[in-house]
Amino acid sequence: MSAFASRADEFRPSPVRAVFEVARDPSVVSLAGGNPDLSVLPADAVGDLAGTLLRGRAGELLQYGSGAGMDELRQLVVKLMARGGSTVTEHDVLPTTGSQAGLDLVTKLYCNPGDVILAEGPTYVGALGVFGAYEAEVRHVEMDHDGMQPEAVAQALDELAAQGRRVPFVYVIPSFQNPTGVTMPEERRRELVAVCAQRDVLIVEDDPYALLGFDRGEPVPSMHGMDPKHVIHLGSFSKIFAPGLRVGWMAAPPEVRGRLQIAAESVVIHPSNVAQSLVTSWVGSEHWQPALDRAVELYRERWTAMEEALTQYMPESASWTTPTGGFFTWVTAEQLRGRDILADAVAHGVVLVPGSACYMDGRESDAVRLAFSGVAPARITEGVRRFAEVLKAG
């Protein structure tokens, strides 16, 4: 039969995919998936809302909609983004079929095969899949406890420019980063924006965790709010409401937003009206903030349980990041280097994301990502205990 396109080599199963199959076994403790806890959602209230919306607006919600998304959702996004200091209007906002789709679209619009994307080292596994699909290379930029280092970004951009390499954008997850849990402080964000603006390079700010700070204070100001002309912002309702609906958004200058919309229409025609209206009605209701506060309280308790277990069980040489929100910590240990840690962990009844999966080049890594968001404290303790056994057995 017809041969695949050259990019098809990127569409092969990765070892990390197998994790999520294994994680279905109830005897296995999964510290792999970044799932939100949905036990905080009152199912009756959500069901009533969906029923009411469809009974009242079936002819509109079940029919074809606009590629620009629904006005009501775009108005809600304007309000949400104001909390991060962005003064966007509805015309800057494009609802998407999840924030992953936004990342796909911005890569499609900006990235030629062979381009070099700068990203944190380590970065989100799913972003590497997108960049691979467009045959981009990724240059990982070093991080410290405040996230991506602006001076390292400047150096990489200047080197790549000197080599004549095209850099379509710098990809950053500034809040409670996936996979490290680290957050960039405001000052660091301003420095990064300045570095990129000076060189006229776009920043793609992927910010699904911004509202999940354990202290329940306002989020650190977004880079989009600092320089909306040089930053495209990706937002998501998956972590603050429900991933199963697949609703996210992009914010970009109007001319760019228009191109992104046309690119999006060629993939999905428009985002689901039913999903958009359910998100708008829920997140716009009095139910939303209390449910989110309860969820974050759970995440905080779970992180506490994980931190205590790490302190109790990990070998002396191990270290880990201290997230102040979000879903993840990044554990580094010399015993991890040079091992197929995933296979060993599965054999001990625990799954996690190996550090090597968070680098485009699959480099050897002495770290793993542990997620605490979707697992009860006692199971977290048991999972970390098993993980410590894996390290001892190495």
Added chain:
Amino acid sequence: MSAFASRADEFRPSPVRAVFEVARDPSVVSLAGGNPDLSVLPADAVGDLAGTLLRGRAGELLQYGSGAGMDELRQLVVKLMARGGSTVTEHDVLPTTGSQAGLDLVTKLYCNPGDVILAEGPTYVGALGVFGAYEAEVRHVEMDHDGMQPEAVAQALDELAAQGRRVPFVYVIPSFQNPTGVTMPEERRRELVAVCAQRDVLIVEDDPYALLGFDRGEPVPSMHGMDPKHVIHLGSFSKIFAPGLRVGWMAAPPEVRGRLQIAAESVVIHPSNVAQSLVTSWVGSEHWQPALDRAVELYRERWTAMEEALTQYMPESASWTTPTGGFFTWVTAEQLRGRDILADAVAHGVVLVPGSACYMDGRESDAVRLAFSGVAPARITEGVRRFAEVLKAG
């Protein structure tokens, strides 16, 4: 700021997009959009169903799901495809975020920039957007009253092979084609499958209208059923239930399905669980078939109204196809050649899809697509009368 990728030139507004804005004006008769009539759906029943699903299964439906789609939906698709003679199993089926997403994925998996896709001339406007986004060329193959001509496909494939051009697939809409309304008979389908199989070229069969025959008989056998190894089938729930949910599917051999799934996960992670379960529950319920039968009865009445109006108002030189199902007819008239027919039509209070939009090269066309699916008979008559005025004024 960062420059766009080379493919970004494909993401510019087309003149046809403006149609759908104009069509919102209630004084304008829209014969442009291929919208299903949703008045047949009992809003209370659909709303009750959605409410019940979410109240009972919120924790599952609102959470992350599988990139493979939901088992229940794949089982339903197996049954639906059996009506077209396909003996697929669940392992061959991949639910997608609408059938447009399926077309995007198959193009992404198979098509390199500069490849040549064979498609009907004319073809679906939205397919041209996808093919453009992957920088493919399109060679339009001549049609007659039985659809795409297999001998013309054979000749084009042989010519392109002799030129060393790569042809990733032949794209066909076999039932009640968009935009012509023409249906390929079974024998013609077998000939086309044989032509492509002999040359080991894939067929992409886009079949959203198959169940919309006015006679309410079983559909013409699908090409996928004739040769599942050489045909990828795209299916949709948009025309038989509700486009606003964005649910469709692909059927492909398991190895190909696996690659398509990985490509899909990098764009949307997984299709919406809420949308998939609502589609499964509705189309699997006793409500579905009677509502679909009522909708098709409306389409048949509307086509009758359009045919009568065309007979009454069109100039002698005009001709049109006679659809036996679906949403569209294709009207040819010498008065259309060389005119900006869309602008003239809007000035007369009617919108339609100009024939030139249905060709990749935007060639001059002496035809238009008229849709009868979403407009009441009296409005159809008025719309055709206005269209006839446009022709006289030319």
